Every structure is written in C-alpha cells, then in structure tokens.
Amino acid sequence: MSLVRFCLLSLLTLAFSASAQTLYKWVGKDGKVHYSDQPPPKEIKKVEQPRLKASSIDTSGLPYETQKAAQDFPVTLFTSADCKSECDSGRAFLRKRGIPFSESIIATPEEASAFKKRFGSDSILLPSLTVGSQKQQGFEEGTWNGMLDTAGYPRTAIPGTARTARPAPASEPAPAAQ
Known part of the structure; x- marks a missing residue:
C-alpha cells in the first residue's frame, strides 16, 4: 500500500512541477x-x-456550474485608464451574465508588451477578454457570449451572486473580491 501512495505522490509532484514554467x-x-x-x-x-501569479476570485456562494466554469476557465478582462465607454460596456456585459472575472489594467509599456505576446498581436484593442485559453480583442457581444457559453458559464446572473475582482495592473495578480 505504501508503494502505491509513493507512486501517486511522485506523479502528483511531477504534474505540478511541469506546469510551473x-x-x-x-x-x-x-x-x-x-x-x-x-x-x-x-x-x-x-x-x-x-x-506571474494567477488571479483568484471568490466563487463561494455561486452555483456549482458557475464555480466549475470559473475554476476550469477563469475569465480576465483587460482594460486601461484610457478605455472608457467600451470597457464599461464589457464590464456591464460580464456583470449582467453573472460572470466572476478579474480585471487587469494595462498601464505600462512592459504590460503592453506582455499583453501583445499573450494575444499574439502587434496591436492592443481594448477591452479584451480571456476565457481559459480563448482570447478576444475588442468588445463583441456575440463573440464574448460564444466564448462564455462554450466554457459553461450561465446565460443570466442569479441575483446577488456576481463576483468581480478589483482591477489590478496587468503584471500583478488581481486580488479576490470580498
């Protein structure tokens, strides 16, 4: 029995170390x-x-399906101080659907460079959204709906359940909302 536990522990250790690049x-x-x-x-x-640390969002109190989607396909909204109405529209859209998300603010040239590399683009179009590994630059409601639907997020919010992390610079993790 201890050999089985040792093998399982070894496999888990290898799996976690492989994901930390x-x-x-x-x-x-x-x-x-x-x-x-x-x-x-x-x-x-x-x-x-x-x-770089992953964002964490408090998902307690959310339905199981939403918690599972948030765990498997975390949502990050990328904005900047210069992005006003479009970014507000993106935020409102996510809140209307009851999507728990973190927000990363692109404020420095280094953050802009990291954003371009992450999105595989030479330009920045905000707001941008990641849902798990899916990426979309610019607010396009139909595309954002499709990404969220594919990830298993609810179509409408359950009253009082929206969880949003406070905005943070893109290079730092967004703190969890309380």
Whole structure:
C-alpha cells in the first residue's frame, strides 16, 4: 500500500512541477525588452525572472456550474485608464451574465508588451477578454457570449451572486473580491 501512495505522490509532484514554467525578461543589445520561456543569450548579464501569479476570485456562494466554469476557465478582462465607454460596456456585459472575472489594467509599456505576446498581436484593442485559453480583442457581444457559453458559464446572473475582482495592473495578480 505504501508503494502505491509513493507512486501517486511522485506523479502528483511531477504534474505540478511541469506546469510551473520559468519566464525570463531581459533587454537586448538593441534596447528591446524580450520575454521568453528560454534563457537569454550568455552575453546578457541582467536577467529578471518575473513571477506571474494567477488571479483568484471568490466563487463561494455561486452555483456549482458557475464555480466549475470559473475554476476550469477563469475569465480576465483587460482594460486601461484610457478605455472608457467600451470597457464599461464589457464590464456591464460580464456583470449582467453573472460572470466572476478579474480585471487587469494595462498601464505600462512592459504590460503592453506582455499583453501583445499573450494575444499574439502587434496591436492592443481594448477591452479584451480571456476565457481559459480563448482570447478576444475588442468588445463583441456575440463573440464574448460564444466564448462564455462554450466554457459553461450561465446565460443570466442569479441575483446577488456576481463576483468581480478589483482591477489590478496587468503584471500583478488581481486580488479576490470580498
């Protein structure tokens, strides 16, 4: 019996260590900031390894289906201080559907660069949304509905159950709402 427990513990340890990848950040000779999961060239002396933590949202009190969707397919809304009516529309849309989400505010060039890399784009169109691994730049209600439906989120909010994390800079995790 102890051999079985040892094997299970070993497998769990390997599974969790495989999911924790290292991110490297450095400035190249040309002055450009680089982000990669590969170590930089040996001639680069100053290397940062920023730690990105996942957002956490309090889902207690939500229906099981919503809790499960939030656990498996977390929703993050990307905004900026310059994005007013469109970002407000995106927030209102998520609240109307009762979607628990975190909000990341893009405020610095580094956050903008990380956003472009995450979305695989040379431009930034806000608001943007991620639902699990799905990504969409710009507020398009039909597309956002499709992403949320596919992830198993409810179509309408149950009164008093909306959970939203307070906005945070895109490079830091959003704190959980109370």
